[in-house]
Amino acid sequence: MRKQLTYMFLGLLPLFASAATFPSMESGQYKIACEAEWTKKGVLDRDMFNYCVNNKKEGYDEALRLIEEFKNEPWIQDVIDFAIKSWTKKGSRDDQMVAYAIQKEIDGFEELVLASKKADFNKRLFNACYSQWGVQFSMVWYCYDKDQ
Numbered sequence: 001m002r003k004q005l006t007y008m009f010l011g012l013l014p015l016f017a018s019a020a021t022f023p024s025m026e027s028g029q030y031k032i033a034c035e036a037e038w039t040k041k042g043v044l045d046r047d048m049f050n051y052c053v054n055n056k057k058e059g060y061d062e063a064l065r066l067i068e069e070f071k072n073e074p075w076i077q078d079v080i081d082f083a084i085k086s087w088t089k090k091g092s093r094d095d096q097m098v099a100y101a102i103q104k105e106i107d108g109f110e111e112l113v114l115a116s117k118k119a120d121f122n123k124r125l126f127n128a129c130y131s132q133w134g135v136q137f138s139m140v141w142y143c144y145d146k147d148q
Helices: 002-008 030-037 046-069 076-086 095-116 121-133 136-148
Strands: none
Touching: 030 046, 046 076, 046 095, 076 095, 095 121, 095 136, 121 136
């Protein structure tokens, strides 16, 4: 299903995917962000700190699962890089939000795949939206769907 749309991207995306890479969990620096978020008046709320760190770890695991599932897509590394850049602040990466962002782009991609199978698929509109948004497939889908 996904391959059909990928082939439509020829000329816009590389033909072959290289191995997708994701930084280590440790490089996320979760403790720094969670400590800053859950320290008030010099006192760390230990329960909320632990909850925060655990959520980021769960996000990391989910991001790895998504990357594994879509590792053969030539666009996955660009999506990963975009998500990491969007959700890294002051050296700390929010992997819960990174996973969400990756999933959002995958969902957009899958919507485009489904749309591309319809007889009334507007390739010109798709190309215009893709040229504007690249691998931000959620935005490509929004652009395409709103003008369809």
